[in-house]
Amino acid sequence: MKLAFFGGLYSNYLALEAALADASRRDVQQLFCLGDMGAFGPHPDRVVSLLRDAGVTCVQGNYDDSIGNELADCQCGYTDPSDNRFAQISYDYTLEKTSPVHRRWLRALPTSLDLEHSGVRMHLCHGSPRQTNEFLWESTTSDAFLDRVLDPTGADVVLGTHTGLHWTRTTPRGRRFVNVGVLGRPANDGRTNVWYTVLDLTGHEVEVEFVPVDYDFHRLSGEMRSEGLPDEFVTTIESGWWTTCLEVLPSRERRCGRY
Amino acid sequence: MSIASTESGQVSLSGLDELWFQVAGTRCNLTCTHCFISCSPHNDAFGFLSLEVVRKALIESVEWGVREYYFTGGEPFLNPDLVEMLVLALEYGPVTVLTNATVLKDEWLKCLRDAEERGPYSLEFRVSIDGPDAATNDPIRGEGTFDRAMRGVETLVRHGVLPIITMTRTWADAEDHRILSRFRDVLARHGCDRPRLKVLPRLLIGAEAVRTCGYDETDHVSVGMLDGFDSDQLICSHSRTVTDQGVFVCPILLEEPSARLGGTLAEADRPFSLDQGACVTCYQFGAICTNPSGQVFEQTGDGAGEVHT
Numbered sequence A: 001m002k003l004a005f006f007g008g009l010y011s012n013y014l015a016l017e018a019a020l021a022d023a024s025r026r027d028v029q030q031l032f033c034l035g036d037m038g039a040f041g042p043h044p045d046r047v048v049s050l051l052r053d054a055g056v057t058c059v060q061g062n063y064d065d066s067i068g069n070e071l072a073d074c075q076c077g078y079t080d081p082s083d084n085r086f087a088q089i090s091y092d093y094t095l096e097k098t099s100p101v102h103r104r105w106l107r108a109l110p111t112s113l114d115l116e117h118s119g120v121r122m123h124l125c126h127g128s129p130r131q132t133n134e135f136l137w138e139s140t141t142s143d144a145f146l147d148r149v150l151d152p153t154g155a156d157v158v159l160g161t162h163t164g165l166h167w168t169r170t171t172p173r174g175r176r177f178v179n180v181g182v183l184g185r186p187a188n189d190g191r192t193n194v195w196y197t198v199l200d201l202t203g204h205e206v207e208v209e210f211v212p213v214d215y216d217f218h219r220l221s222g223e224m225r226s227e228g229l230p231d232e233f234v235t236t237i238e239s240g241w242w243t244t245c246l247e248v249l250p251s252r253e254r255r256c257g258r259y
Numbered sequence B: 001m002s003i004a005s006t007e008s009g010q011v012s013l014s015g016l017d018e019l020w021f022q023v024a025g026t027r028c029n030l031t032c033t034h035c036f037i038s039c040s041p042h043n044d045a046f047g048f049l050s051l052e053v054v055r056k057a058l059i060e061s062v063e064w065g066v067r068e069y070y071f072t073g074g075e076p077f078l079n080p081d082l083v084e085m086l087v088l089a090l091e092y093g094p095v096t097v098l099t100n101a102t103v104l105k106d107e108w109l110k111c112l113r114d115a116e117e118r119g120p121y122s123l124e125f126r127v128s129i130d131g132p133d134a135a136t137n138d139p140i141r142g143e144g145t146f147d148r149a150m151r152g153v154e155t156l157v158r159h160g161v162l163p164i165i166t167m168t169r170t171w172a173d174a175e176d177h178r179i180l181s182r183f184r185d186v187l188a189r190h191g192c193d194r195p196r197l198k199v200l201p202r203l204l205i206g207a208e209a210v211r212t213c214g215y216d217e218t219d220h221v222s223v224g225m226l227d228g229f230d231s232d233q234l235i236c237s238h239s240r241t242v243t244d245q246g247v248f249v250c251p252i253l254l255e256e257p258s259a260r261l262g263g264t265l266a267e268a269d270r271p272f273s274l275d276q277g278a279c280v281t282c283y284q285f286g287a288i289c290t291n292p293s294g295q296v297f298e299q300t301g302d303g304a305g306e307v308h309t
Helices: A013-025 A045-053 A062-068 A081-097 A100-107 A143-153 A217-226 A231-239 A251-256 B051-064 B082-089 B106-118 B134-141 B145-158 B173-189 B207-211 B277-285
Strands: A002-006 A030-033 A113-117 A120-124 A157-160 A167-170 A176-179 A194-200 A207-213 B018-022 B068-072 B095-099 B123-128 B164-168 B196-200 B239-243 B246-248 B260-262
Touching (some): A002 A013, A013 A045, A013 A194, A013 A217, A045 A100, A062 A081, A062 A100, A081 A231, A143 B051, B018 B051, B051 B082, B051 B239, B082 B095, B106 B123, B123 B145, B134 B145, B173 B196
Parallel strands (some): A002 A030, A120 A157, B018 B239, B068 B095, B123 B164, B164 B196
Antiparallel strands (some): A002 A194, A113 A120, A194 A207, B239 B246, B246 B260
């Protein structure tokens, strides 16, 4: 049995369309999204329509909590004033352009999900099992800590997103953590593709595959420009390098990028 | 903030996310006039930690599920075992060392970067420089320290380190933007073109209480102030500090006897009463000691409520 997990859509409906098509070609049986539907990109209603039409089971991210409850900001927790300025431009745009129906839908999403398939217990969350907006970076998450935050879930596999960078690790106590990556923007590696994750539960082992997704990023960046979104965001889509939100990156992850 | 008649609020340890090592005690090669624990070349109030104490605490920390380790002083690099300690700690988790960058040696950095590259975890260097120029920094940290710290930054950059630069705010809040912008320009001229900058509030204790003024005697965090407040914003809810004289609630209150919570981590797993003036500063500014990547911000939304199972 194959399951697909999307994260961090950031309004990138073109990438979501491409990922849905890719998952369909792979005979994926169920689709999940781990939150942060809006931000960054244009026309935030489009990803929500796609998710609902495709029957994707969704978990709420901090951004969805904010938009759904019409809060003042995205609760992303950036520490740099310019990051917060860009985030606010994007947030105000997304809030304004998200329909009341979709806001209600975002507001009602669960903050986590527990499910079992083929004898594998899974826990789905956005940031970490203990807090929606907690960053679990690969280089700043010790094995011992990962066991501590995963243990209470009782799950064999815990899946999250939030940081924008996909990674996986099996803990000393045998639990698996998977950051499924994001479809909203590239992984700060100088490539324009984005990522989602397929879990294959057909064998005795859980197989995790990180799937690169190519999509029409030229079209996306054109629409971002015409919607008046920050040039810095457009540069990220076109170059594959993050230009903002860099202050929260640990040094190891930061070194992988250009900025 | 003076609330003389109200009881102090208490904060329990919700989980040990960060373990601090007061690895150089109160010994420092500098004598900064704002130092909240009055470190200097002659302050032996707290001594160096030994490699064995650090090793034992690291082993013990695993069962606590510690996320990351911080090494501070004084100046940590005065401890002759520091490099070995950092290499060892990197086997357990991510490590941050807080330094004034004036005593760094190439051979140490080579060894440390090699150790970082061998494993999965980040080694962060947090460098204290209190302003973008000598005119701002040197009156606080000492004559010539700005230039020496900048040479230290150049050394770090040469070894591929992307430092976090911390500065204690000795200017008006409204000046932050101008100072940060100028700092970025200056650092770039020294080869550090993508620093992470962190502005810290002044803590009105130790040397700083002499330099300017201390807290009011009655300053504390009351029970009422904690009502509806997310205590996870305070490091005492998720950190402890190992010193040569036992385990303290945080790396700030070392001169406060009530902040020593026990001889071991287990003994230090008890609530702390926020009856110190410095607690008010943490209350106002959040987890000021934590790296930007490790800060968890309070969610103000209702989080939708139901959890599907």
